[in-house]
Amino acid sequence: MHTLLPFLLAMIAAIVLLNMWAAKLKIAYPILLVVAGLLVSFIPGLPAVKINPDLIFLIFLPPLLFAAAWSVSFKEMKKWWRIISSFAFLVVFFTAFSVALVTSYFIPGFTMALGFLLGGIVSPPDAVSTGAITRFVKIPRSTSAVLEGESLLNDASSLIIFGFALVAVNTGQFIWYEATLSFLWMVIGGVGIGLLLGWVFVQAHKRLPTDPPSDIALTLIEPYLLYWIAEQVHSSGVLAVVSGGLFMSGRRLIFLNSASRIKGYSVWESFVFILNGIVFLIIGLELPEIVEGLRSKGIPLSTAIGYGLLVTGVLVAARILSSYAALVATLVFRPGALPRASSRRRQLLMPLLLGWTGMRGVVSLAAALAIPVAMDNGTAFPQRNLILFITFVAILLTLVVQGLTLPYFLTRSRSLNGIFDDEAEEAVRQKMKQGLKQHVYQFIKGKYDQEQIDNAAGLEKFMKHWEEKAKAADDSWMNERTKAIFFEVLEIQRQYLSELNKDPSVDEEIIRQQLYQIDLEEERLKIM
Template identity: 80%
Template sequence: MHTILPFLLAMIAAIVLLNMWAAKLKIAYPILLVVAGLLISFIPGLPVVKINPDLIFFLFLPPLLFEAAWTISFKEMKKWWRIIGSFAFLVVFFTALSVALVTNHLIPGFTIALGFLLGGIVSPPDAVSTGAITKFVKIPKSTSAILEGESLLNDASSLIIFRFALVAVGTGQFIWQEAAVSFLWMVIGGVGIGLLLAWIFVQAHKYLPTDAPSDIALTLIEPYFMYWIAEQVHSSGVLAVVAGGLFMSSKRLIFLNSASRIRGYSVWESFVFILNGIVFLIIGLELPEIVGGLRSKGIPLGTAIGYGLLVTGVLIAARIISSYAAMAATYIFRPSVAPRASSNSRTWLMPLLLGWTGMRGVVSLAAALAIPVKYDGNVIPHRDLILFITFVVILLTLLVQGLTLPYFIKRTQLFTGLYAEPEEELSHAVKRQLKQHIYHFLKGKYEHELQGHKGVEKMLEHWEEKTKAADDDWMSEKNKVIFVEMLESQRQFLVELNKDPAINEEIIRRQLYQIDLEEERLKVI
């Protein structure tokens, strides 16, 4: 403990410093973290980083998936559900199948089952990497919504493939009928358990006398409960966390007060940042041990690198092919929503961009490290080779695609003047409507109180002209009640306004956050 604790603290400090450096260089921080982990691993005397394969999923996946489900726009997911669903399920299966067929033919001793095991590991793109990279360039909200929605769901589909392939490799048999029943239970059971537990947690937050610290503490352990209980009954823990997280996110205004939402946002942002940083550092730190395992099996390092390059090429090609297939299907079946650009050449470059966003990361590493040495008493063959190939895939996609994607977007100017969403205009329009709503709310409900009541008149003046009163002495307890009621009315107005498809949900969420800050300010007046 005295050896590992300073090392862990140093890791967190390195993560923070590398993130600041990445922001200055305007590159995605996962790229620097992986390279730094690789360089740090060569420092002599450092403790060997080993994680129990049985715990890797449980430690990292639940909170990462839960946080992603809370931050994603469910409205945008519903809008683009067809393409999100196809990329999250059909494309993942096509990618895993492609990897299985290619590795079965070109890697000696690789069976179809082993190929599917590797394919399930490396098929899901990483949301953290994509988000960290695209924040330096402006992309349409629709594109980011598709990428976020895909990354949230493809983890579940890829890990289902991983689980079935692991059973086939470990037992040497695969019964389709049993697999189909098991698949249905994993999907239906996982979603059902997640929704049920989420409903229970919502009721607990609503009716128990919780405060902000206890609310936040509960949200930190809830995804682990969802994942663990679902896994205990052999359903999908990933789907349970995703479904539960989406449900709780949609009810956040009901069961969390303003203090819990404001403080919880900061806590979760820091917590997930540290988790992601540790995983990306581990990717680099694990390489020497993986290479040692290859050498013990007599596999030349150059040959293993070649296999990694091969699988990376298959992944990129499969995603690009899938992107063009999806675009062609859209033009055939739903031409009204097909993407348009200023020229045909730019239009047909868009699937290439979507195909180039397939950086791999946290989930792939977690799945690879979770491969047990033995399954059902049988040794899993080529485990070290699969780990090494996964490392090469993560490193290459982060470096090659991650470093070139922003340049590719800027160079091709695919979105110039086309998908530029008038976010600033929309934001101003929402604010104008909100101020009108506040004015009419006060005028309509408290018309008598306004007459001759200096405090409420100042309140009305504050919102009508959007200017702050000279001092806060006028905020009596009665006025605070009116103010809080007014803030709640604003929330309900924004929730209704969010039903408009033309309104960007991110704008609504920012306004809701401002309302929470206003409510918290009242508590210190």
């Protein structure tokens, strides 16, 4: 333990330094992390990092999925639910099936069950990688919402495939009616448990005398409880975390105060960043053992690399073909639901670009590492090292090749401009602020015009603050009465923004940014 702790601290320090370097180079930090993990594996004398495969999902997936559910726009998910659903379910199943067919045909000893197992691992694109890469390129928020919503749901669908394939490999059989009943229970039970526990957690935050540290501590353990409880009754822990996270996210203004939201955002951002970095580095540290396992099975490294290239090609081709199939199906059956483009060329380029965003990442790594070393009967799990190696190759290639070229394609083609009929972000922001200012002004005039105010100068500066959004030179005019009015107005602003968010034309991310500014203003007032 005394030798492992410094190594873990060094890993975290390396993650931070690599992130700063990636920002300077203007590339996505997952690319540097996965390359660093590969290079670190060649350093002699490093301690072996061993993680129980059964704990991989429990340690890494719940908080990562929970954080994704809190950051995604549920309103945008509803708006683009057809595209999101097709990519999150149909495309994932098609990709897993394609991988199973190709690997069972070309790789000796690979059965369809093993093929589906590998397909379930590598089929879901990674939201963290895509978000980090598109951070350097301006894309419409709706496009980002499609990618975020897809990655949130495709984790569940791919891991369900992974779970069924794991059972099939262990037992050597697949009973379809039992699998159907099990699938229904996993979906219904997972969603139901997530919503129920999400409601319980919300009530606990509201009714218990919590403060920001305790609120944050509770949110850190809640995803683990969601996942663990659902898994104990053999339903989907992933769906429980996703549904519970979405339920709580939509009620964050109800059960968390401004201090908890501000501090919690910073804590969770750092926590998720470290988890992502550790997972990317872990695969690199295990790579020598994986390669040694391949050699012990008589599989040359060049052959394994060829299999990795083959599977990666299948992943890219399946996603692009699925994107165009979705476009054709929409044109035939629901042409009105197709996002408008300024030209036919741009409309045809849209599926290609969406297909090129399929970078693999953390979920694939966690799933691959979660494959047990031995089966239930005690024999070694077949092709485990080869599956791990292929997964690593797929992640490395999609991150490096697609990750480095995607910003260039987006910038050069500009084919996403005009695909989604969004109002310009700055225009929406200005319109929202103007409406917010007018709403606050009318509230103050209507409620306080005829009331006796004990500090007329204070009220005058108060009005000037909302009419001109200018800060006073000092805070001497701020007394308890005026401060109480300020707090009331801040709450009125939140209510106005919550109502405004029901407008489908308003970007929810802009609403959230403004709510965050209101939280900061409230915390500033508390210390005046």
